[in-house]
Amino acid sequence: MAEVLVLVDHADGRLRKATAELLTIARRLGEPSAVHIGPGADRAQVTLAKYGAHKVYVVDDADAAGFLVAPQAEILAALVEKVTPAAVIIPSNAAGKEIAARLAIKTSSGLITDAVDVRAGADGIETTQSVLAGSYTVTAKVTTGTPIIAVKPNSVPLEASPAPGVVEAFAVTVSDAAKAARVTDSQPKKATGRPELTEAAIVVSGGRGTGGDFSPVEEFADSLGAAVGASRAAVDAGWYPHAHQVGQTGKQVSPQLYVAAGISGAIQHRAGMQTSKTIIAINKDEEAPIFELVDFGVVGDLFSVLPQATAEVKKRKG
Secondary structure: OOEEEEEOOEEOOEEOHHHHHHHHHHHHHOEEEEEEEOOOHHHHHHHHHHOOOOEEEEEOOHHHHOEOOHHHHHHHHHHHHHHOOOEEEEEOOHHHHHHHHHHHHHHOOOEEEEEEEEEEEOOEEEEEEEEOOOOEEEEEOOOOOOOEEEEOOOOOOOOOOOOOOEEEEOOOOOOOHHHOOEOOOOOOOOOOOOOOOOOOOEEEEEOHHHOOOOHHHHHHHHHHOOEEEEOHHHHHOOOOOHHHEEOOOOEOOOOOEEEEEOOOOOHHHHHHHOOOOEEEEEEOOOOOHHHHOOOEEEEOOHHHHHHHHHHHHHHHHO
16 A cells, blocks of 8 residues: 655654644545654654554754754655655645745645645545635645645544554755745744634634624633634734734634634635535524625624533533
């Protein structure tokens, strides 16, 4: 069975949830092999094996960790040449998509980004994507080289499947060209107690309808253990930090549940959340475009609806 390389998304060995999702997908296509670049592989190995990694390629090299994404693309390209994998699966975040693009050029391969499903088809690996601001759902496959696929978080439920997780050191000489941009400093993001927006299984977002008061949005999100998002209108008005913007020019999310409170549903916002599994909208305007794509809609004032929903969630959780 051919190997499927999975780029590990981590911070000093602390795995992000997306890595386990990618390993779950990789098992559909072949034998998963995790590629851990940077320090902390000893900490990550147990979890990587739990989710199906037969091998863990470890590259713990200062030249790989101290620079931006170019060295990671070179390391993956060297592994592709060595093992000729059935596919390379990468997280579809900002860094992951750049790594995937560089890898595609280096290996003369086709690239698919923002996939929300990946499967073994009769004529090769197939993916599902939502494109053109969510207006179309397409099925695609790579026809040249090694399929390189960047997958959105929350695309599949996690499934553990223990495997050996044999660690294998892999050495690569990173070129000088890949070391043109060095990381000189980094600061951990201030903890809010809420999950990361792009990885959260549930996202509650507020828009212009909040009038700048996000407290009912935050309280409802906290009752569900959800992340908080915001529309571009709310961010542009200075009501919520830009880092929480959901949309074409913000972060793209694909949670199991997305709640849009006081958001009209402009195409810019829809492009960032339309692949959510279940969508609920709360808006006073029954003609708001957001109602065209929801699974459940509430015509009402968010300042009335959300506190009641929060109270009911807390009541049922005891």
